[in-house]
Amino acid sequence: FVFKLTAAKQQDHFFQAAYLEERDAWVRDIKKAIHCIDGGQRFARKSTRKSIRLPETINLSALYLSMKDPEKGIKELKLEKDKKVFNHCFTGTSVIDWLVSSNSIRNRREGLMLASSLLSEGYLHPAGDTSKAAAEGLSDTPFLDLSDAYYYFPDSGFFCEGNSSDDDVVLKEEFRGIVVKQGCLLKQ
Numbered sequence: 001f002v003f004k005l006t007a008a009k010q011q012d013h014f015f016q017a018a019y020l021e022e023r024d025a026w027v028r029d030i031k032k033a034i035h036c037i038d039g040g041q042r043f044a045r046k047s048t049r050k051s052i053r054l055p056e057t058i059n060l061s062a063l064y065l066s067m068k069d070p071e072k073g074i075k076e077l078k079l080e081k082d083k084k085v086f087n088h089c090f091t092g093t094s095v096i097d098w099l100v101s102s103n104s105i106r107n108r109r110e111g112l113m114l115a116s117s118l119l120s121e122g123y124l125h126p127a128g129d130t131s132k133a134a135a136e137g138l139s140d141t142p143f144l145d146l147s148d149a150y151y152y153f154p155d156s157g158f159f160c161e162g163n164s165s166d167d168d169v170v171l172k173e174e175f176r177g178i179v180v181k182q183g184c185l186l187k188q
Contacts, residue, residue, distance in 0.1 A: 001016055001017040001018070001019060001020060001022070001023040002014055002015065002016045002017075002023075003015055003017075003023060003026070003027060005030065018136070019136075021138070022136065022137060025137065058104075058114070060117060060118060060121055060123060061123075063104060063114075063118070063123075064118065064123040064153075066102065067095075067098065067123075067153075068153055072102075073098070074090050074094055074095060074098045075090065075094070076088045076089060076090055076152070076153070076156055077089065077090060079091070079150055081128060081148060081150070082129075083162055084128070084160055084161065084162045085160065085161040085162055086127050086128060086150050086152075086158070086160050087157070087158060087159050087160070087161065088152055088153075088156040088157050088158045088159070089127045089150045089151060089152040089156075089158055090150070090151060090152070091146070091147045091148070091149060091150060091151070092115070092131065092143060092144045092145050092146050092147075092149040092150075092151060093145055093146060093147045093149075095111070095115050095124070095143075095145075095151065096108050096111040096112065096115060096145045099111045099114060099115065108145060111145065112141050112143055112145055113141075115143040115145075116141055116142045116143040118143075119135060119142050119143050119151070120142065122154060123153070123154070124143075124151045124152070124153065124154075125151060125152055125153075125154055125158070126149075126150070126151055127150040127151060127152050127158060127160065128148075128149070128150040128160075130144065130146065130148055130149045130150070131143075131144060131149040131150055131151055134149065
């Protein structure tokens with residue numbers, strides 16, 4: 001899933017995607033950007049046009065700590081889906097509901113943007129196929145306001161029962177403890 005981009009100065013840049021659809025999405029966006037720039041237009045991806053900039057006053061780290069508060073935060077549950085049991089997780093809808101009730105946002109759309117920021121910064125992780133697919137760019141937003149999209153805190157002790165996938169076994173062990181810093185590249 002590698003493709004090469006040759007710049008005007010004859011510099012070659014190689015990009016590798018995780019899967020075929022992601023590679024094709026990158027190629028499509030790059031071609032669209034080239035077409036827009038050649039035509040003198042401004043290029044913006046669909047998700048970028050719909051985005052809401054987070055105010056500077058929002059502190060994601062402090063918000064994360066509030067969400068994890070045992071008394072007033074988001075309740076971690078044992079949820080079942082497709083014959084799998086997800087321990088120490090919560091739904092996308094419960095995150096948005098909590099953000100609304102804590103007056104962190106004005107509406108659910110702002111909640112999606114704030115939750116997407118929490119997800120991209122590593123304060124939330126997707127659990128289950130629905131939320132993982134959205135986080136990988138297969139949806140309009142990386143975070144889903146759905147009752148069947150599951151998420152968890154990185155230091156919650158999350159694990160999935162009833163699944164023989166090696167990835168979930170690794171997740172069970174890998175995400176115990178506290179994430180000090182996590183980074184990622186975002187496609188813009």
